[in-house]
Amino acid sequence: MVTLKEVAREAGVHPGTASRALNRTTQSLVAAVTVERVRAAADALGYRVDYLARSFKTRRTFSVGVLIPDINNPLFPPIVRGIEDSLAAAGYIALLGNTENEPEREKRVLDGLLGRSIDGLVLATAQRRDGKLAELARQPIPVVLVNRVAEDHGFSSASADDVAGVRAAVAHLGALGHTRIAHVAGPQSLSTGYGRFQAFISAMGHLGCETDNQLVRFAATFSITEGIRCAAELLSVDMPPTAIVAANDMLALGCYTAAEGAGLRCPDDVSIVGYNDMPFMDRLSPPLTTVRIPHYDLGARAGELLLERINHPDAPLRSTILVPQLVVRGSTGRAR
Amino acid sequence: MVTLKEVAREAGVHPGTASRALNRTTQSLVAAVTVERVRAAADALGYRVDYLARSFKTRRTFSVGVLIPDINNPLFPPIVRGIEDSLAAAGYIALLGNTENEPEREKRVLDGLLGRSIDGLVLATAQRRDGKLAELARQPIPVVLVNRVAEDHGFSSASADDVAGVRAAVAHLGALGHTRIAHVAGPQSLSTGYGRFQAFISAMGHLGCETDNQLVRFAATFSITEGIRCAAELLSVDMPPTAIVAANDMLALGCYTAAEGAGLRCPDDVSIVGYNDMPFMDRLSPPLTTVRIPHYDLGARAGELLLERINHPDAPLRSTILVPQLVVRGSTGRAR
DNA sequence: CTGAAAGCGCTTACAG
């Protein structure tokens, strides 16, 4: 491998000078002609800087970790793209870690990233009460939360306004004449699951309906299988609901399956609303009415917030809350 | 930060000895009691090895890059999971790069990864004739191709048997009485697009049908929009096809849209077959008949092949070809 | 504007 030393010898300067000439930030300390000479020598020899050595010395890697809970959930690719794009503009690269919602895997991946001396971390995996976050808060590494947040976390974050999103969904159903509206809630250990459930209760109040405990089921995970289980239970109570608000699209997919299994047609017999507007949700049978969250923007904002934490560690924390939008499709109709 | 030197002082040994005691591979060179003493000192001080320093010294990072052409295509998450899982077992971490099929972006991401001194590279982005591959072949870094391959590439690879997959799709349509079968071909610059097109011609021959040039359209990208364009053209020729084999599910989704736009019903008016069996394809209206590729296994195999290249650079190259499987769903029916 | 030198935190032949 060609080292800086060899470039320096070729250019007839000291390695320190060669280093300065080749670095954007220190280039101005060197005479223009010298810079040119070093450049030429570097090109001639095919020199490529050894980032490992540089990072070792400077303690900066220009890499940031991104922890994703479930790479199979199409919700995350746009978030990741947003993060990547805003970081790339500053010369950072995103290292993706996939936890599959498994704590053990998460620990392994996080340690793997931390051990690689990343400059920062974007977490899409926060729990409402999260020991991991408390631990990270004690370390000097900048952390930003995206999509999910935690309670009293003390990090910057980019998330969506679930109160507004759920209210729009419930109001839509109310306008269609529904009153027996059920909720397939997400995991209450996650801010999204918990926040949407609270928002549901509040939105039902707005509608003048009390939330019937019979008509709420809690999914253990944001998965199709849990959606099936919860919806099957809801549809077999004495006075079954005429509409279901699912806490996300995966759960809504499960609702579709359960409704079909119960011999019910959507939206004729039961209306279903999802949340997130994952890719392809407009392609379902029937197309899913859901709440669209600007995922790319969420990611882009998270990346910006992280850069801010890295470059200005003492700046105040920020929470960006983006506004979701109800997308009405074929899975919701007038109440029977 | 606690350094090895401090641990050594605490344990009353030389830093070199402390290093040996803390490394699995060199641990056997040190007396058991000493190992214990160093361990205890490290724990007491909360020592964590500085991987950056270690990597700088050893020139190994235990990181491998994974280049993905389109993170929005649900085909890739399972591949990535497979790669991650097989690498994790050996202590490696996967750094994901997302090229979005843009050469410029690809170059930037690849340089970013290469500059970070990765130990190997898994490419899901190979073109049939790929300058980038020729360049990589000249460097010492181990490379493995997954899903797509290149011509005369000289790398190990894990891919699927497109001839078998397409033949199964065409045979299925033939058995349903179709003879005017069209093909929405993928980009011919990619092994998948090219291979499936060639396989289509061959499979049609098997069926005793000559391929009608009128009934083949070439998509510029594996995208829904290109699927729409190609299918719209196919459906407006003089003698339109009764069935379409799309080179992947994205294109098939476009075929759905085009059929709808032409006032045709699937499968009553036109049968559609996809390729890949991405997640949720069983949820479409109608559910998509497609060819399932074992994507997780593809990724897992690619990871194994890469480890083999890393640990045994002189071992012979290997190509693993996995067998796909036709999944018959509602989008295919008897010919009119 | 440039040189000389120290040093980042490890690992690893080389002695003993």
Next chain:
DNA sequence: CTGAAAGCGCTTACAG
């Protein structure tokens, strides 16, 4: 089995 020392390839105060 352990110590002493060199060195990986850079960057960066410090002189001049």
